[in-house]
Amino acid sequence: MSKLQLKKLLNSMDKSDIISLMLEMYDTKKEIKEYLDYYTSPNEKEQFLKYKKIIQKEYSLNMSEPNTRLSVAKKAISDFSKLKPSPILEAELMIYLVECGCKYTYNYGDMWEGFYDGMVNNFIRALKFMQKHSLLTEFRINAENCVKWASPCGYGFAGEIKDIFHEYYGRQY
Structure with a gap:
């Protein structure tokens, strides 16, 4: 219909x-x-925390075997976005997913290609969203953390994350 x-x-x-x-x-x-x-x-912060917790559970460093299901984390972002939250909270949730993924691989070592592809794509998506809403400055430290936590990773992941960072923030990092 x-x-x-x-x-x-x-x-x-x-x-x-x-x-x-x-x-x-x-x-x-x-x-x-x-x-x-x-x-x-509307209680934006409550909903934000609810969806942040879903992402955190997927990439938790405190669990013996976290799920690392990108589909669940992306659905959390999508469901939150459907509520039409403020762009700053939506951006925060988007970059949080990439931070969690980068920190996870930093702590546990190399992952599989699909894992890295998902993180790269979500990093691009988050930074594009931030650029569109003039929020890059507010989340620079978060993006720098992604670069830092990706740095020891293999399969070209560290270079891709750094290149994407430079595309949006310049070469100051």
């Missing part, structure tokens, strides 16, 4: 039918419940 079709349908319904539909969706879909709860009582 297109947005136009949905709009026509909603316009044809009376108020009580729309309320019933909303309540049914609220009860049956976790994502809708979360969105409506946030919409009616």
Whole structure:
């Protein structure tokens, strides 16, 4: 169904039918419940911390065997983004994922190619987002940490992270 079709349908319904539909969706879909709860009582920081914890769990240095599932971490960012948070918190969550991945490989040694590709792609995505919203300065230290923690890693990962950093911040690091 297109947005136009949905709009026509909603316009044809009376108020009580729309309320019933909303309540049914609220009860049956976790994502809708979360969105409506946030919409009616936005607590950006609480939601940010919730999604940050999901990422942290995937790349935790305190677990004997963390999951390191990039798909779960990316979904956390995507779900947070759907709430339309402030760009600064969205950027912070995006760079946090890369920091966690870089710190994880720094502490545990070389990873597999897909791991590195995912971190590189997310580093680019985070820095592009920050540039678009004029937030590069606020997150320079976070980006420098990514370079530092990637530095002993193999397979060209350290060089790629450093090159991406230089592309956005210049060669001062």
